[in-house]
Amino acid sequence: MYYTKIAYNFLIGLCVFILASQENLNAQIVIGAPNLGFSQACASDSFNTYSTTFVFSPESGLNASNQFSIELSDADGDFSNAIVIFTSNPGAVTTSPATLNFSLPETTAGEQYKIRIKSSSPAATSSSSVSFAAYYKIQDSPFTINNLVSTGAYCSGGSYLLTIDNPGNGSNDSPLNYPSLTFNWYKETGPTTSVFVAEGPSLTVSDEGTYFVETNYGTCTSNSFSNRVTISEVSSGEANAGISSSLGNPFCPAQGATTLSTLGGNSYQWFKDGVIIPGATDQMYQTTESGEYAVQVDLGSCSASGSIDLVSELFDATINVPEINTIEDGDTLFVELTTTATAPEFEWYLNDVQITGATETTYTASDFGTYKVVITETSGCMGSRELLFEVEEAVDPFPDVAQIPNVISPNGDNINDTWVIPTKYVSGTNTEVIIMTNRGKVVLQTDNYLNNWPEQDLNLSSINQIFYYVITTANNETRKGSITLVK
Incomplete structure (x- = not known):
């Protein structure tokens, strides 16, 4: 009986093991390599949705909690530090083939990316997709270099430094604001052709030519490129120093001051209408006024000068x-x-x-x-x-006063500032008016008095001054008296 019981337990365990093994075998699936719904991924803030389709088998092998995820390799196709860029909801995908949508991270930049598909229950991983170029164009608008000055010059045997402006001029969206970006510099070889020169946020130029820079978005077409700058070598004399206006020319003062910029040099001096502007000794000068502006630039063993007729658009x-x-x-x-x-x-x-x-x-x-x-x-x-x-x-210069005043206070307050006499003695009455100092010196003699004495500052001190008057009418009527001037 004892051995019979042992045999019975063994048979029960064996059955359980076989059933578990069979269930585990049934829980395996195979996932095919993902097919891409695109040839290259040029993402931006206005478009960042891509799709991939894959097959898996058997459908019955999926558990109800299964989730499919998409992994993105590095720019060289390596999945060692893969990034999960999409995960489905549990049990959301149950039939094959399946299509999933995903978005790219903002740091994506390279030509050899790959994706692969993973399942969670049961765990399985597909082989990788074909390689594809992928870039997230975090900055995709034109920007400026050289402060938007279209020319530059260096003395013979020297060089000229071109840099991306940061933050640039006006509404310039400088790509230097985005640390993940890289840049390629080019030199024009024809009206529509150019040759790659170097990488980096700046370029030291020692050859004449026209240069520009683009944000490195690889094979993805981009609007992130700079203005052109023509660089020349100066052997002697003066080069032409171009001047640009950040608000254009004509410019609108309502937008604030416009910034005038010239080519880079050792030192600068700005002029307006032929006159030196004191303190204007930087590469840039701000103004809200129209005028003929000029600049002299010291390049070391040579120099440059330029001018601009700056016009304001503000109405009259x-x-x-x-x-x-x-x-x-x-x-x-x-x-x-x-x-x-x-x-x-x-x-x-x-x-x-x-x-x-x-x-x-x-x-x-x-x-x-x-x-x-x-x-x-x-x-x-x-x-x-x-x-x-x-x-x-309007002030009546000849008010109708009754008496000849003997006190006035010429202090500029428009109250009793002048000696105002009755109208029968003023201009038009042929009356002679004489005013003398206390020593008899005549300070006023007229037959056309306008109620306007004193017209000049008498330098009144703290001591009141006394003058004397004699008024003689046409019929020899005479009036005499004194005038005291008080502060």
Whole structure:
């Protein structure tokens, strides 16, 4: 009985082992090499979706929890440090053939990438796909070198350094902002041909020619390339130093100052309209003004100079009244505006408060104060200008005063600044007016008095000054008295 029981247990164990082995055999699948739905992958932020199709067998070998994943090799096709770029949901893929979509990492850059497919339950790995070029074009727009100056020069026996601008000029998206990128420099050999020169973010040039640089995206067509720069060798005399304007020429001051740049050298001096600009001794100079700008560049054993006629696009505007205007109380002043602005808008202000409803090219001013009109160009350059003018109450030079004053205070406050006498003694009455110092020196003698004495600063001290007057009318009526000038 004992041996019979042992034999029975052995048979039971053997059956369990055979069943487990059979189940394990059934849990194996084979995955075919993935077929690519593309010849090369040129990804960017606007497009980064690619597909691959593969077969596997048997379908019944998949467990319900199985996930398929896609691994990406390095740029040389090596899977030692493969990156998983897609993983399906558990049980999502159950039939063969299967198609999966994936995206490339932003660091992808090379010509020999491969992918392979893996399953998780049961575990299996396909052979690799064919090689393909793949690049993620993280920067794919034109950029500038040499501060966008189209020329450069070096003295005979020397060299010239070309560099990618960072951050560059204007809206330039410098590729130097992306550390993973590499660059290839080229020299033009014809209108549409060029030859590779070197790699790197800069290039030292010792041969004349036209150079440019491209971001290294291999066989993927790219818009990440620079402007052309023509380099020349100077043996003696002066070379032409090109000048560029970062905002173009003409430029729009509403966008801020434009940056004038010239070729690289040892030292610089900028000029405006033939006059040295003090302190302008850098390779770049910023300005918001139009004018004839020039620069002298010291290249070492030779030199270069250049000029640019910089023109502003900001519109012109004028008004038909002077800066200071006087009107009588109750009168008005008609103001008319002329401008070259495109689609202009107008705002009128009195003492810095906007005048409601005043939005036309004309305005009739009736209040005293400081006026301002703001003209805004809403198309094109889209800048603004301000024009100012004042409206003051007209002062009556011959007010009807009853008495001859004996005290005045010529301190410039427009109150009792001059000696104002009754109208029967002023201009037009043929009355002689004489004013003397306390020592008898005549300082004024006229028969056409305009209520305007003293017209000049009398250098008043802390001590009040006293003058004497004699007024003689046409019928020999005489008035005499004193005038005290106080501070």
